[in-house]
Amino acid sequence: MSEFTPPGYMRVGDVVMSIIRHLRPDCTEQQLSELLGEEAHRVFDEALDLLHSLLFEGAIAGFYNQPVFNGLTEIPKAFWLSVDAGKALRDGEYWPFGPNRHHWDRLPTAPIFYKAEALRAVLAQRQRALSPPHSRARLSNAGAKAKFDWPAYEEAYMAEVRTRGFPSELNVKGWQSQADVVRYLQELAQQDGLDLPDSTAKPYARRFLERAALDDN
Structure with missing residues (x-):
């Protein structure tokens, strides 16, 4: 051929x-x-x-x-x-x-x-x-470290998926949707002493969900 x-x-x-x-x-x-x-x-x-x-x-x-x-x-x-x-x-x-x-x-x-x-x-x-919008508040000054440690948050989320399973309607209450992942990321941010708005967390929650779903396949 x-x-x-x-x-x-x-x-x-x-x-x-x-x-x-x-x-x-x-x-x-x-x-x-x-x-x-x-x-x-x-x-x-x-x-x-x-x-x-x-x-x-x-x-x-x-x-x-x-x-x-x-x-x-x-x-x-x-x-x-x-x-x-x-x-x-x-x-x-x-x-x-x-x-x-x-x-x-x-x-x-x-x-x-x-x-x-x-x-x-x-x-x-x-x-x-899949790319979240740039946040003007993410950097406190030129060359500064990102305000939120997204790689660490994603690693924690993936570990949570391995333990609790993928967020879905079949899972336990509080681990069923993107909104639950948003709340989970906000809890991680609070542990760092940071306030994570919904509008900032949602694009990352969506991206983490999609990546976890791809890894599961």
Whole structure:
């Protein structure tokens, strides 16, 4: 099968690496390349799960080539809910000949292409949503330490998740929602002698919830 990729498009390997860089913004290229064993599989599966979600939600689309008909053709969104979606994602190939899968070994599959610009736009939008707004009160003067120790708060929150489970309606009262996480962060801030407003805590609570959910997958 030809390895040619049309200009402006990407194949699954490059797409997954782009998503991994998005999910692991603090990792250098060398650190990413040195991932081994279970950690490498976990990071890869995490990126593939996000790609699957974006495709099913219609945030981005996959395309395959129909040379006899219309050239590059969008894969139907409903396909990403089918039992064949996982194999197509991992292999980077689409079966355009219908549900008769017992013929797969005798008929060719088509490589899946993704629009590079569409992927960049979606990841940039997600990054903006995950990044809390700058707080004017966060720094007391130029070069000063951040007022709230967010890395320590996130580490404490993740430890709490490992102990109490993920905040959800199925959990105990007081550990069921983003509002409960906001209150938890405010308690941590109070231990530091700080007053943490709801408006400052909410974006961080949302980001911590999303990261914990990704780690759980």
